[in-house]
Amino acid sequence: HLSKRLTAVADFVPENGRVADIGSDHALVPLSLVASGKITFAIAGEVIAGPFHRAQNAIAAAGLTLNIQTRLADGLAAIQTTDQIDTVVIAGMGGQLISDILTRGEKALKTVKTLILEANIQEALVREWLMQHNYQIVAETILAEDNHIYEVIKATKVTVAPNYTQQQLIFGPLLMQQQAAVFKQKWQHRALTNQRIIANLKANAHSDKSAKLRSLELENQQIKEVL
Ligand code: SAM
Numbered sequence: 001h002l003s004k005r006l007t008a009v010a011d012f013v014p015e016n017g018r019v020a021d022i023g024s025d026h027a028l029v030p031l032s033l034v035a036s037g038k039i040t041f042a043i044a045g046e047v048i049a050g051p052f053h054r055a056q057n058a059i060a061a062a063g064l065t066l067n068i069q070t071r072l073a074d075g076l077a078a079i080q081t082t083d084q085i086d087t088v089v090i091a092g093m094g095g096q097l098i099s100d101i102l103t104r105g106e107k108a109l110k111t112v113k114t115l116i117l118e119a120n121i122q123e124a125l126v127r128e129w130l131m132q133h134n135y136q137i138v139a140e141t142i143l144a145e146d147n148h149i150y151e152v153i154k155a156t157k158v159t160v161a162p163n164y165t166q167q168q169l170i171f172g173p174l175l176m177q178q179q180a181a182v183f184k185q186k187w188q189h190r191a192l193t194n195q196r197i198i199a200n201l202k203a204n205a206h207s208d209k210s211a212k213l214r215s216l217e218l219e220n221q222q223i224k225e226v227l
Pocket of ligand 1: 006022023024026045046047048051073074075076090091093101
């Protein structure tokens with residue numbers, strides 16, 4: 001049984017995709033996708049021995065070792081061209097780490113058409129990476145679970161690079177159109193937090209915080225424009 005967050009990730013995987021789940025931990029996403037019959041082949045990549053063995057054990061316990069291979073490797077080094085992977089999933093990491101993994105492993109993406117990425121912070125960095133590497137955002141979803149708000153992005157390789165504005169990179173080109181309740185909640189909460197910090201900075205006359213002030217005020221201006 002998958003969490004709401006991982007269900008959203010799994011839902012974005014194309015039917016019959018050949019999937020690599022990088023940073024798979026318990027291999028929950030590949031296990032669920034194969035068990036449901038949506039896919040028949042996946043690789044669960046892990047860079048740390050503990051989670052790698054957890055994945056191996058879970059896959060063996062489910063009797064799915066023929067369908068899901070585990071690889072102890074750093075990022076996209078888990079996949080070879082011969083695996084013919086067409087879908088890469090990276091979930092539960094920061095946007096900076098996800099972008100780094102994609103950049104370092106770019107060669108391994110040759111056969112990959114679809115990326116499904118869930119960054120728990122710095123989502124804008126992920127969207128920027130996608131734009132710079134000819135991936136177009138084709139689906140986005142936002143959800144709340146366990147006191148945290150998650151965004152899941154699905155992108156596909158295109159020949160002409162998409163051109164996203166700064167606003168679209170921050171808020172998500174599709175999320176800002178959808179205006180889901182959770183989306184509004186996320187950015188209203190961010191605006192309030194910013195307001196509190198701005199008030200504190202203004203009350204503290206001792207140090208020069210004008211750059212920080214300006215960037216917070218700018219972000220709140222942007223939030224007002226988008227909501
Ligand atoms: N993807 C699962 C999820 O979303 O629930 C697990 C997320 S867990 C917070 C992050 C996992 O990524 C950890 O198991 C960690 O070992 C793994 N990881 C971090 N950096 C990695 C890298 N460079 N290559 C492969 N796995 C990595």
